[in-house]
Amino acid sequence: MSAKKISTPTKKAPTSPLGAFIRKCLPVVTGWLCLLVSISFFTGTYDTAQVKLTLLHAGAIVLLGLWAALKIAEWKTPFSRQNFPFLFPIFAYLGWNIISFICGPFHLESAEEFIRLLMYGGIMMLIATEFTQKDIRTLTKFIIIAAWISFAYGALQIVDGFWPGADFLPWRGFFTRRIFSTHANPNFFGAFVVFASAVAGAQYLATRKKSLLVLLGLGLVELFFTESKGAWLAYGAAAAVGTFLFTNRIFPTKHIKKLNLAAAGVLLAALILAGTYTAKRFQSVSFRSFTWLAAFEMVQDSPVIGTGPGSFKIIYPAYKRPQIFYIENSHNTETQHAENEYLEQWATTGTVGLAIFLWLLAFVFICAWKNLQTAGQLSAAERERAFYLLGYATALAGLMAHAFVDISLRFASSGLFFAVFIGVIIALSNPPQEDNSKEKIFFSAPWLLWGTRLVLAGALAYAAWKVLGEFKEISDSMSASKLGDGFLICCAWTVLLGCILGVGYVYLRAAWTSRAARTGLLLAATVPGLVWFYGLFQANHYYSLGVRLIQMHNAEGALPYFTRAVKLNPLLTEYRQYRANTFATIFDLTTQYSPARGDMDKPSNDYERALTDFAWVLKYAPNHTALHQNTGQLYYAMALRASQEAAQAKSADEFQLYSQIARDNMEQAKRAFKRSLALDPVNAETYLFLTSISLMERNPAQAQAWIDAYKRGPKGVTEEEFLEKNRHNPQINALEMQVQKIISSVGK
Known part of the structure; x- marks a missing residue:
C-alpha cells in the first residue's frame, strides 16, 4: 500500500446542525481525554493508575458513540475510496488481532486488554477520517497543557527530593528520589516526557514561543530524574529522528550534515548515559534479558497466530525463568508484559501479527515522510501542517523507540497517545476533500x-x-x-x-x-x-479495601469487599484468587448461606468456597504463579483438620471417614505443590510443605530428597549469587537438621 503525497487540505462541505455540533465536540473530547489520562492519579484504588484506564474506557465509548451517531444521522460511511487505502493497515491490524483472539486459549482474562485494543483502533480511525487541521490544532493545545501540568508537578517532586516536605501529596517518595509526576511510575512518566517534548518542540519551531523552551527544558531535567534508561534512549532517538526530518524535509540547509551529526551525538550521549546507569543497576537488564528469553520461547511454541492479544500475562508464567524469582525476591507477583512491545506482539499475535504491526508503523512513517515539505515553499496553513506532521511523527518515533525496552505502550498513559499519533499522522497525510454530496436528513415523529x-x-x-x-x-x-x-x-x-x-x-x-x-x-x-x-x-477500590483489611489482620471484614469486586469485574481472576486465599485463612467449616462470601443459591463452607474460586482461576488463568501453591496449602490445612477430627472420632466409622478425607487431601496437596514447583521452582515454602508431608508419611529419605532438590537449585540456574540463597536458607537448614536426626534414629 503506497503512502501517496497529498497537497493542500480542503474543507468538508457544510453539514446539519447535529453534524456541526458533533464535529466540534470530537476534538475537544479527545483533547480532554488526553489531558485527564495524563494528569489523573488516584490513591483510593489498589492500582493507582486504574483511574486512567477508567477515563480511557469511558472516553473511548463517548467518542465512538458520538462518531456513530454522526454517521448514522448523516447516513454516510466514514470510509471512502479515497481514505480506505490509508485505513487499510489499521483494518488489517485489528482484523488479525480479532482472529488471534478468537483462536487463543484464554478469553476471559485477556478480554479487557483486547477491548482496549479495539478502542485504540476505533480512535485511530475516528481521528484519521474526521479530524481537520483545525481539530489537530485544538488537540495539540490540550497535549501542551497536559505537559505543563505534569512537568510542573514533576518539578515539585525534584524539589521535594532535596527539601523533603515540598510535595504534600500522600504518595511522595514512593520511588525514593526517582520522580514519576502524575503517572504510575518513573518509566511511564519518562515516556510521556519524550513524546510530549516532541510535540512541544515542533510547536516551538513553528511558533517560536519562548514559553515552549521553558517547557522543553523542564522536560529534559525531569527526564534525568526519572532515572528511566529506556526513556533516555527514546529521547535521544526522538531527537535524532526529529532533527533528521527537519533538516532533510522541512528546512534543508547547507549545514544538514552538521545537524545530523549533532542529532547522532545526542543519541550517542543518551546511550552513554543509559550505559553508565545500567552498570550501576544491572538488575533491570538481567530482568529484561530473562523475560525476553522466555517470551521468545512462547513465540517458538506458537509462531504463526500467537496466543491471542492480552494473553501474555496468562501464558508467560509457564515459561518464566527461575532467575526472575531471585531478582524480584517475590513469589506472588506476576510479570504481565514482555518489556518489549515488538516481542509481545510477536508472542501474542504471531509472526503474521508482528509483520502487520510493523507494516502499520512503516506505513505511518512513510506517510509523514512523503507529506513533509520545505517550509519556505508553503502557505501558512501548509507550513502549520508540516510542523504538526514533524511533531507527531517524532513523538511516535520516541514512543516506539521506548517500546523496545519498556511496557508503557500497554498502559493507558501511552497506549492512548499511540492511537492518537497514528490517527493524526494519517489525517494530516490524507486531508478531507470537498464533499458536495447532499446530506440526508431524517425526521422522526x-x-x-x-x-x-x-x-x-x-x-x-x-x-x-x-x-x-x-x-x-x-x-x-x-x-x-x-x-x-x-x-x-x-x-x-x-x-x-x-x-x-x-x-x-x-x-x-x-x-x-x-x-x-x-x-x-x-x-x-x-x-x-x-x-x-x-x-x-469501583471493583478495584473494593479490592484495595479488602487488601488493606487483610494487612490489618481483619480477614473476615475483607471478604464482603472481595465479593463485591468479583461481582463488578468478573474478567479479573486476581480478585477470586485473593478471596480464595482469604477463605483459606479464615477456614470456617460451618456450612451456612452467606451472600457476603459469594454464595449464590445454596449454603457452603470456606473450604468449598475456596475450592470453587481456585477452580475458576485454574480454568481461566491456569499458570497463575501463586495458584497451585495456595491450592496446596488449602488441601494441606484440610488434611490436618481432618486428621484432628479423626483423632477425636467417637466411632470406627467416623475415624475411617476423617482418615480418608485426610489422606485424599494430603494427596491433593502433594499434587498441587508439585505443580507449583513446575511454575516456581524457587519458592522455599513449597519445599518446606513437601518435606513436612514426607515426614508425616514417615518417609525421611524423601524429605531429605526435597531438601537436597532445593539446595541444588532449579534446573538452568548457574548463578552463584542465586544458589547461595538456597544453600543458606535458615528454615531449610533447621528442617534438615530435624530430618537428619530422624534418619539417624531410624538407622540405629
Whole structure:
C-alpha cells in the first residue's frame, strides 16, 4: 500500500446542525481525554493508575458513540475510496488481532486488554477520517497543557527530593528520589516526557514561543530524574529522528550534515548515559534479558497466530525463568508484559501479527515522510501542517523507540497517545476533500423523538446517580486528615462532576439538535457501557479495601469487599484468587448461606468456597504463579483438620471417614505443590510443605530428597549469587537438621 503525497487540505462541505455540533465536540473530547489520562492519579484504588484506564474506557465509548451517531444521522460511511487505502493497515491490524483472539486459549482474562485494543483502533480511525487541521490544532493545545501540568508537578517532586516536605501529596517518595509526576511510575512518566517534548518542540519551531523552551527544558531535567534508561534512549532517538526530518524535509540547509551529526551525538550521549546507569543497576537488564528469553520461547511454541492479544500475562508464567524469582525476591507477583512491545506482539499475535504491526508503523512513517515539505515553499496553513506532521511523527518515533525496552505502550498513559499519533499522522497525510454530496436528513415523529430524548435523559440521570453514590463510598473511606489527602479528594470530585456534566451536556445537546430518534437511542445505548467500565474502577477500590483489611489482620471484614469486586469485574481472576486465599485463612467449616462470601443459591463452607474460586482461576488463568501453591496449602490445612477430627472420632466409622478425607487431601496437596514447583521452582515454602508431608508419611529419605532438590537449585540456574540463597536458607537448614536426626534414629 503506497503512502501517496497529498497537497493542500480542503474543507468538508457544510453539514446539519447535529453534524456541526458533533464535529466540534470530537476534538475537544479527545483533547480532554488526553489531558485527564495524563494528569489523573488516584490513591483510593489498589492500582493507582486504574483511574486512567477508567477515563480511557469511558472516553473511548463517548467518542465512538458520538462518531456513530454522526454517521448514522448523516447516513454516510466514514470510509471512502479515497481514505480506505490509508485505513487499510489499521483494518488489517485489528482484523488479525480479532482472529488471534478468537483462536487463543484464554478469553476471559485477556478480554479487557483486547477491548482496549479495539478502542485504540476505533480512535485511530475516528481521528484519521474526521479530524481537520483545525481539530489537530485544538488537540495539540490540550497535549501542551497536559505537559505543563505534569512537568510542573514533576518539578515539585525534584524539589521535594532535596527539601523533603515540598510535595504534600500522600504518595511522595514512593520511588525514593526517582520522580514519576502524575503517572504510575518513573518509566511511564519518562515516556510521556519524550513524546510530549516532541510535540512541544515542533510547536516551538513553528511558533517560536519562548514559553515552549521553558517547557522543553523542564522536560529534559525531569527526564534525568526519572532515572528511566529506556526513556533516555527514546529521547535521544526522538531527537535524532526529529532533527533528521527537519533538516532533510522541512528546512534543508547547507549545514544538514552538521545537524545530523549533532542529532547522532545526542543519541550517542543518551546511550552513554543509559550505559553508565545500567552498570550501576544491572538488575533491570538481567530482568529484561530473562523475560525476553522466555517470551521468545512462547513465540517458538506458537509462531504463526500467537496466543491471542492480552494473553501474555496468562501464558508467560509457564515459561518464566527461575532467575526472575531471585531478582524480584517475590513469589506472588506476576510479570504481565514482555518489556518489549515488538516481542509481545510477536508472542501474542504471531509472526503474521508482528509483520502487520510493523507494516502499520512503516506505513505511518512513510506517510509523514512523503507529506513533509520545505517550509519556505508553503502557505501558512501548509507550513502549520508540516510542523504538526514533524511533531507527531517524532513523538511516535520516541514512543516506539521506548517500546523496545519498556511496557508503557500497554498502559493507558501511552497506549492512548499511540492511537492518537497514528490517527493524526494519517489525517494530516490524507486531508478531507470537498464533499458536495447532499446530506440526508431524517425526521422522526415528534412523540418518538421526544420519547427517545427522555429515555436518554433518564439513562444519564440514573447513571449519574449510581456513579456519584458509589464514588461517595470511595471518598468516605479516604482519610482527609492531611492537606494532600483533602486536596486529592477535592480534585477527584471536581473531575468526576466535570466528566458527568460534560457527557450529559454533549449527549443531550446532540439528541435535542437531532431530528432523528435514532440519535438519542444510540447515545442511550452507550450509557450502560459507561456505568460498567466505571464499575471496574469501583471493583478495584473494593479490592484495595479488602487488601488493606487483610494487612490489618481483619480477614473476615475483607471478604464482603472481595465479593463485591468479583461481582463488578468478573474478567479479573486476581480478585477470586485473593478471596480464595482469604477463605483459606479464615477456614470456617460451618456450612451456612452467606451472600457476603459469594454464595449464590445454596449454603457452603470456606473450604468449598475456596475450592470453587481456585477452580475458576485454574480454568481461566491456569499458570497463575501463586495458584497451585495456595491450592496446596488449602488441601494441606484440610488434611490436618481432618486428621484432628479423626483423632477425636467417637466411632470406627467416623475415624475411617476423617482418615480418608485426610489422606485424599494430603494427596491433593502433594499434587498441587508439585505443580507449583513446575511454575516456581524457587519458592522455599513449597519445599518446606513437601518435606513436612514426607515426614508425616514417615518417609525421611524423601524429605531429605526435597531438601537436597532445593539446595541444588532449579534446573538452568548457574548463578552463584542465586544458589547461595538456597544453600543458606535458615528454615531449610533447621528442617534438615530435624530430618537428619530422624534418619539417624531410624538407622540405629
